[in-house]
Structures are given as structure tokens and as C-alpha cells.
Amino acid sequence: MDPLFRSLWRLSPDNFTPPSRTPWGGTKIIDRYKRTLALGTTPACVGEAWEVSVEPNFPSRLVDHGGITLAEAIARDPVAALGERVAKKFGGLPILVKWLDAREALSVQVHPKDDYARLTAKQCGKPESWIILEADAGAGLYLGFKDGVTKEDVAHALQTNAALDALMTFVPVHAGDTFEIEAGTAHAIGGGITLIEPQLVQPGREGVTYRFWDWNRRYDKDGQPSPSGSPRALHVDESLEVTRFDLLGDAFVKSTRRSGKVMQTNVGARWVRHIDNPSYRADTIGGTGTLAFVADTGIAITVARGSVVTKYGAISAGESAFVPAVLAAELALTLTDVYAVVSAPRA
Numbered sequence: 001m002d003p004l005f006r007s008l009w010r011l012s013p014d015n016f017t018p019p020s021r022t023p024w025g026g027t028k029i030i031d032r033y034k035r036t037l038a039l040g041t042t043p044a045c046v047g048e049a050w051e052v053s054v055e056p057n058f059p060s061r062l063v064d065h066g067g068i069t070l071a072e073a074i075a076r077d078p079v080a081a082l083g084e085r086v087a088k089k090f091g092g093l094p095i096l097v098k099w100l101d102a103r104e105a106l107s108v109q110v111h112p113k114d115d116y117a118r119l120t121a122k123q124c125g126k127p128e129s130w131i132i133l134e135a136d137a138g139a140g141l142y143l144g145f146k147d148g149v150t151k152e153d154v155a156h157a158l159q160t161n162a163a164l165d166a167l168m169t170f171v172p173v174h175a176g177d178t179f180e181i182e183a184g185t186a187h188a189i190g191g192g193i194t195l196i197e198p199q200l201v202q203p204g205r206e207g208v209t210y211r212f213w214d215w216n217r218r219y220d221k222d223g224q225p226s227p228s229g230s231p232r233a234l235h236v237d238e239s240l241e242v243t244r245f246d247l248l249g250d251a252f253v254k255s256t257r258r259s260g261k262v263m264q265t266n267v268g269a270r271w272v273r274h275i276d277n278p279s280y281r282a283d284t285i286g287g288t289g290t291l292a293f294v295a296d297t298g299i300a301i302t303v304a305r306g307s308v309v310t311k312y313g314a315i316s317a318g319e320s321a322f323v324p325a326v327l328a329a330e331l332a333l334t335l336t337d338v339y340a341v342v343s344a345p346r347a
Contacts, residue, residue: 020223022047026103034318085347092203126207128199136192147249184244306338
């Protein structure tokens with residue numbers, strides 16, 4: 001067997017987006033979650049760390065094996081990396097895992113479905129999910145519009161520069177809350193929230209985000225707030241076209257929450273499945289102890305706290321790794337004070 005497939009693939013922990021792309025970002029990812037890692041020079045603020053990515057703009061690289069990209073490693077043997085069914089269906093890794101720190105609220109936005117006519121051949125939609133790591137007191141999410149709000153109401157608010165959040169459902173959140181966000185859902189992550197975001201992105205394509213509204217903020221060229229700066233680009237027509245205006249109110253918000261299903265407990269260790277749809281699943285593992293984790297695909301592990309040890313390698317707080325399918329078929333995990341997210345594609 002290729003030596004590449006005899007160990008888990010630790011991924012570079014500093015795959016950060018620039019502040020100009022995520023001007024709402026904070027310092028928690030670096031100062032709290034990755035503080036024990038040797039990161040070198042880092043931006044003043046980090047809104048996103050692309051932990052597990054084959055997306056062309058921000059690809060993950062392996063710490064070992066010459067620093068090849070995750071996409072290059074998978075291409076060496078897609079079946080060994082992904083499992084036969086996923087490799088046949090997608091041809092590459094169809095999930096993207098991000099770490100987000102929102103010092104301020106993100107823009108009000110929406111993601112299209114893959115069949116949206118305005119997407120190019122290099123773009124795709126992206127259903128996503130949020131696993132909340134921490135939330136300041138009173139912090140929350142904006143999820144869909146309130147009962148009775150119409151497309152015309154939203155268009156009028158945008159035309160008159162009214163506050164769009166007034167039309168949206170605000171949902172207070174706490175650490176451990178989990179939500180699944182389908183394409184077509186208008187949403188915004190509020191300020192004071194840190195989360196891990198597994199999502200479906202077609203291999204080799206760019207997952208598209210359309211912005212409705214950005215809180216009337218202006219930024220300079222470096223992404224810093226500036227009254228004399230420029231607003232971020234908006235995509236009002238596209239946003240209105242792809243938003244599902246039947247997803248409204250408290251009933252819709254309730255449908256996005258995921259309580260989780262306990263898959264395994266072993267003394268002080270616990271494995272819970274939160275997201276389970278036809279395209280991907282996302283679990284949390286936690287505690288101290290051992291778990292027998294079995295998967296028929298490659299899996300991504302993102303560690304927020306503690307350490308995860310396997311006979312194929314170890315991952316510590318602030319790191320992510322991809323475990324090829326040939327190793328994930330029978331994987332014993334030893335956890336020490338762990339909280340981690342495990343993401344995997346489905347076919």
C-alpha cells in the first residue's frame with residue numbers, strides 16, 4: 001500500500017481567510033483554540049479557518065508528505081481515501097469543514113441549490129450545518145424570516161435601506177446547539193458566536209454565498225471598519241430568487257434544530273450524531289476514554305479541546321485531520337478531555 005495511506009492526514013492548522021474577506025472575524029480561533037500550536041505569523045483577526053477543504057481558493061495541505069494538498073492526496077487513490085461509493089458518486093471529497101469566529105454579525109445571506117441557473121460550471125450551492133462551540137450572553141442566529149413576511153416585504157426593505165434583521169427570526173443559542181441549514185434559507189450568524197461548520201461543497205467547485213444585506217457597514221481595503229470605506233458587494237436579485245419564502249417563523253426554526261442521537265458511550269467517552277442527511281453527516285465526540293469508531297468512508301476530525309489518539313496518529317486541540325477510508329473502517333479512538341467534530345460524506 002502507498003505509505004500515504006498508512007497514517008491519518010494531519011492538516012495545516014493555519015488555513016485562514018484574510019481579514020478583507022471576513023472583516024467580522026475575531027481572535028478566539030487563534031488565542032483560545034489554536035493557542036498551543038506553532039502557527040507563525042497570523043492575521044490580527046480570523047473569521048474563518050478552512051479546516052478540511054479541497055475548494056480551489058483555500059485548499060487544505062497535509063502537514064507531512066511534502067505539504068501536498070488534500071485534493072492531491074485523495075487523487076492518489078480515491079477509493080482508498082473516500083470509500084468506493086463516495087469516490088464513484090463525487091470523484092473527490094464533497095465536504096468542507098470551517099471554523100468560524102464571529103466578533104460581529106455576518107451579512108444576511110443565502111446559498112442556492114446546485115441547479116440554480118445563474119451558477120457557473122465552477123460553482124455550486126451548499127447546504128451547511130452549525131455546531132456551536134461557544135456563545136456570548138444574548139448571542140444568537142438570524143434564521144429565516146418571520147411569519148407573514150413576503151418576498152415583496154424584503155425587497156422593499158432593501159430598496160429603502162431599512163434594517164433587514166427586523167424582518168427575521170432571532171434565535172438565542174448556547175454552546176452545544178446544532179442547526180442544519182438547507183439551501184434557500186436566509187440566515188446570518190450573530191456576533192459573539194464561535195462554531196464549526198460542516199457543509200456540502202461539490203469537489204473542485206466554489207460554494208456560492210449571496211448577500212442580501214450587510215448591516216450598512218463600510219470597510220477600507222484591508223477589511224477594517226471605515227466610514228469613508230466601501231460597502232461589501234451585495235447580490236440582491238440572486239438572493240431574492242433563491243430564497244424559500246415558505247420557510248418562515250418559529251416552526252421553521254424548530255425544524256432546523258438537531259438534538260442529536262447517541263451512537264455510543266463508553267465510561268467517560270460519548271459519540272453523538274447530530275447531522276444525518278443523504279449527502280453528509282456530522283457527529284461530536286467528547287470526554288475521556290475510548291470509542292470504536294467505524295465508518296465506510298473517509299472521515300474528517302476537528303478537535304476543539306483535548307487530544308484524540310489513534311494507532312495511525314494523533315490530533316490535538318486546534319487541529320484537524322482526514323482519516324482515509326481504508327483506516328476508518330476500524331478505528332479505535334482514545335480521547336483525553338475531548339470535544340471534537342467528526343464529519344463524513346455519504347453516497
